[in-house]
Amino acid sequence: MIEIILLGTGSPLVDPLRAGPSTLVRAGGRSFLFDCGRGVLMRAAAVGAPANQLTALLLTHLHSDHITDLNDVITSRWVTTFVPTPLSILGPIGTQSVVNAILSSLGPDIGYRLAHHDDLSWDPAPVVEEVTDGVVFDDGTVRIIAGPTDHRPVDPSIGYRLEHDGHAVVIAGDTVPCAGLDALCAGADALVHTVIRADQVAAIPLPRLTDILDYHSSVEQAAQTATRGGVGTLVLTHYVPPMVPGAEDEWRALAAEHFAGPIELGADLHRIVVGEGS
Numbered sequence: 001m002i003e004i005i006l007l008g009t010g011s012p013l014v015d016p017l018r019a020g021p022s023t024l025v026r027a028g029g030r031s032f033l034f035d036c037g038r039g040v041l042m043r044a045a046a047v048g049a050p051a052n053q054l055t056a057l058l059l060t061h062l063h064s065d066h067i068t069d070l071n072d073v074i075t076s077r078w079v080t081t082f083v084p085t086p087l088s089i090l091g092p093i094g095t096q097s098v099v100n101a102i103l104s105s106l107g108p109d110i111g112y113r114l115a116h117h118d119d120l121s122w123d124p125a126p127v128v129e130e131v132t133d134g135v136v137f138d139d140g141t142v143r144i145i146a147g148p149t150d151h152r153p154v155d156p157s158i159g160y161r162l163e164h165d166g167h168a169v170v171i172a173g174d175t176v177p178c179a180g181l182d183a184l185c186a187g188a189d190a191l192v193h194t195v196i197r198a199d200q201v202a203a204i205p206l207p208r209l210t211d212i213l214d215y216h217s218s219v220e221q222a223a224q225t226a227t228r229g230g231v232g233t234l235v236l237t238h239y240v241p242p243m244v245p246g247a248e249d250e251w252r253a254l255a256a257e258h259f260a261g262p263i264e265l266g267a268d269l270h271r272i273v274v275g276e277g278s
C-alpha cells in the first residue's frame, strides 16, 4: 500500500488554516516529502514524520511557496541526527544553487552550533541531485520516475510517479495539462494535483491574481488529466483561492463533471491510502 498525506493544502496566499504546499508519501517503510511549503514540519510532526526520518525530499519546482521551509527541513534534519546522514534532495535544475544560497544564509547558525556542540562535527549540506526525467530513485522497494511538466515561465518544473508493490501515485505539482504529466499518470492509482478555481480567480479584477490562470490547472483540467490517464483516485490540493471549510462538495462537483472516480480533498493532514491490503 501507499499512503498519501496532504501535509499542506495552501498556496502562496497566507491562510490561518492551511500550511504551504507539501505532500508526504509513505511506502514500504520509506517516507518521501514532496515540496516543503510554509509550516511543513509542524504538519509532518503531527503524523510522526520528522525531518530525520525522511528518505528523501523531492521538489517539483522552485517557486517560493513550494520551498518556503527548505531551510527548516535542512536545519532540523541536521540538528536531530547523531551520525552524519545528509538529507537527500531531488529537484529540477537550479535546486543546487538554491540549496547553496540557503546554506549561505544559515552560515552564522551553522557556525554557532558547530562551535557549541562537541558531538556535532559535520555540516548540514544535503546531497542534491538535479533531475529531469526517467527513473530518479530505485532502492528495490520504491521506484520514482520524474517527468517534465509545464508551469512556464517557471521552468523547469517536474512531476513524479512513485511506484511500490504494483501500485503508483503521481505528484503533479503546479502545471497546466501536458504530455509529460499524461505519461506519468498512465494507469496510476492516484494523482495528487495542485489546482486553482479558474471561475473564481477570473472573477477577481487583480492582474496579480488573473496572471496565474495561464500556468495552473483548473479543477476541471486536473480532472480531465486524471481521466486521460485512467487514474484511480484524483486528489486535489493547493487550493486557490483558499477553499473555505464546507466548500469541499462544490469543488468536488466541478471535478466530477470530468472524472468518474473518487475525488479526495480537504483540510491539512487529509490522508488517502491506495492498494490497501497489499
Ligand SMILES: [Zn+2]
Pocket: 061, 063, 151, 154, 174
Ligand atoms: Zn508554482
Ligand SMILES: [Zn+2]
Pocket: 011, 012, 021, 063, 065, 066, 174, 194, 238
Ligand atoms: Zn504553487
